[in-house]
Amino acid sequence: MPPKRRGTSTAKAAPAAKKSRPSTDAESAAAAEPETVETSEPTAAQQPASATTAKPKPAPKKKAAASRWTIPSCSANIANEYKRLLTDGKEDPFVFALMCDAPFSNGDSDDEWEDEDHDDEEDEEDEDEDEGDNKKDKNQEDGDKPKCDGGKKCYCTQLYDDHPEHPYVMTRAAKSMFVDLRSHCEVRDPDNFRMYTFNDHSAYGALQVLENLILDYEEADSWQERWAVCEAMGSFLKTDYVLTSIDDGFQAMAIWKLMGRLFLSQLAEFERDGLLTKDGPVKNLGFIMAVWMTIPSDMRPYGILDDSSIESLGPAKDKKKWTPHSFDEQILAYARKYDIDLKGPHNLDDVIQEVEGEGEADLPKPESNTEKADVFGYKKDLTKYKQKHGGGTSFMSTFGRGSQRAPKSVIGGDSLDITSWTSAERKKAAFNKKDPLSAKELQMIREGCVMSQG
Numbered sequence: 505m506p507p508k509r510r511g512t513s514t515a516k517a518a519p520a521a522k523k524s525r526p527s528t529d530a531e532s533a534a535a536a537e538p539e540t541v542e543t544s545e546p547t548a549a550q551q552p553a554s555a556t557t558a559k560p561k562p563a564p565k566k567k568a569a570a571s572r573w574t575i576p577s578c579s580a581n582i583a584n585e586y587k588r589l590l591t592d593g594k595e596d597p598f599v600f601a602l603m604c605d606a607p608f609s610n611g612d613s614d615d616e617w618e619d620e621d622h623d624d625e626e627d628e629e630d631e632d633e634d635e636g637d638n639k640k641d642k643n644q645e646d647g648d649k650p651k652c653d654g655g656k657k658c659y660c661t662q663l664y665d666d667h668p669e670h671p672y673v674m675t676r677a678a679k680s681m682f683v684d685l686r687s688h689c690e691v692r693d694p695d696n697f698r699m700y701t702f703n704d705h706s707a708y709g710a711l712q713v714l715e716n717l718i719l720d721y722e723e724a725d726s727w728q729e730r731w732a733v734c735e736a737m738g739s740f741l742k743t744d745y746v747l748t749s750i751d752d753g754f755q756a757m758a759i760w761k762l763m764g765r766l767f768l769s770q771l772a773e774f775e776r777d778g779l780l781t782k783d784g785p786v787k788n789l790g791f792i793m794a795v796w797m798t799i800p801s802d803m804r805p806y807g808i809l810d811d812s813s814i815e816s817l818g819p820a821k822d823k824k825k826w827t828p829h830s831f832d833e834q835i836l837a838y839a840r841k842y843d844i845d846l847k848g849p850h851n852l853d854d855v856i857q858e859v860e861g862e863g864e865a866d867l868p869k870p871e872s873n874t875e876k877a878d879v880f881g882y883k884k885d886l887t888k889y890k891q892k893h894g895g896g897t898s899f900m901s902t903f904g905r906g907s908q909r910a911p912k913s914v915i916g917g918d919s920l921d922i923t924s925w926t927s928a929e930r931k932k933a934a935f936n937k938k939d940p941l942s943a944k945e946l947q948m949i950r951e952g953c954v955m956s957q958g
């Protein structure tokens with residue numbers, strides 16, 4: 505059975521999307537997900553409910569894929585589907601769409617999970633009824649906002665302009681990409697294939713997914729595409745997929761700081777181009793900036809984003825300083841400078857108070873903020889990251905299957921995507937020494953389908 509198509513609840517259904525869990529539990533929590541892996545049509549697996557009015561056909565076999573992918577692999581298929589969403593001309597991928605709730609666990613997780621269970625029961629009842637129309641009243645919450653019904657009548661089918669006051673807004677592209685990230689993680693988790701490879705496979709898998717996002721950002725053709733990466737990445741960083749521990753803490757610390765620089769360099773680009781404004785074309789600045797702003801405080805209890813050296817912000821002659829681990833300070837400073845109303849994350853007020861306690865943060869001088877100046881040192885740090893950690897996730901995959909190490913400069917890719925492995929490699933690691941993928945599933949992957957948990 506394909507996963508339920510419920511636009512906003514995807515992240516809540518993610519393995520243990522609860523920050524309160526110690527990180528050591530995250531892997532076992534992921535393992536507690538259903539073990540069956542099913543193949544489904546690309547559309548059903550990836551499209552959030554609100555973006556499914558048109559159904560793209562399965563990907564053609566020979567579709568060109570970015571060179572970082574193995575053909576065939578689910579990662580390549582997911583990337584192709586996303587590319588199709590951007591280019592098929594059926595719907596504007598960059599329209600700002602609403603979600604009833606944040607796409608990550610946001611607040612009292614116990615209540616949320618109870619609500620989630622309740623919703624599921626209601627959905628099943630609805631499905632049992634012919635039309636479910638007589639349930640309409642039940643789906644109406646107090647006040648104007650309808651209760652989330654997975655996109656039937658709720659905000660998940662509506663656009664920013666319908667309710668500009670509602671905080672949870674993402675572009676269609678970002679919503680789709682966010683859902684894709686879950687699929688990318690699932691095919692990088694040997695538990696889903698009844699296999700044992702090495703202890704940190706799924707954790708390094710999530711790291712590889714983040715590296716791919718960084719490459720997506722690098723390869724994007726427009727600010728809209730770059731912003732979609734920022735939207736999806738920020739939300740993804742607030743799920744437990746990325747909290748699993750890896751034994752190379754230095755790499756983990758490095759990539760989190762790099763991602764902070766990525767986001768700030770996007771804000772610097774917006775500032776340069778006059779897009780960092782309250783009523784400009786980027787309708788969800790308040791939500792996405794708030795999401796990113798809460799990330800450092802989310803991560804500090806795990807020893808990530810808790811320290812870095814002081815750096816020049818922009819050219820040294822400007823005498824501006826910052827510390828890359830506390831990028832929340834620069835985000836708040838930008839929000840204040842451009843009067844952007846931060847909203848969304850449940851702990852935002854506490855974080856703002858905490859950041860304000862640090863005093864006023866520097867921002868780059870607008871006249872120094874050129875593309876070449878790379879004021880937040882993102883490009884420089886990306887080069888450094890590639891030099892230092894390139895090939896790392898590919899190297900880890902050799903523990904599971906004995907393949908060759910990738911070139912040193914390579915980051916991302918699909919070496920930890922188990923569907924990219926040969927049948928012999930999978931058999932070797934499978935509990936029962938048989939390929940966990942059936943001939944039919946392999947054929948479907950060759951035809952462009954993706955895998956997802958049922």
Ligand SMILES: [Zn+2]
Pocket residue numbers: 512603604605651652653654655658659660661
């Ligand atoms: Zn909804």
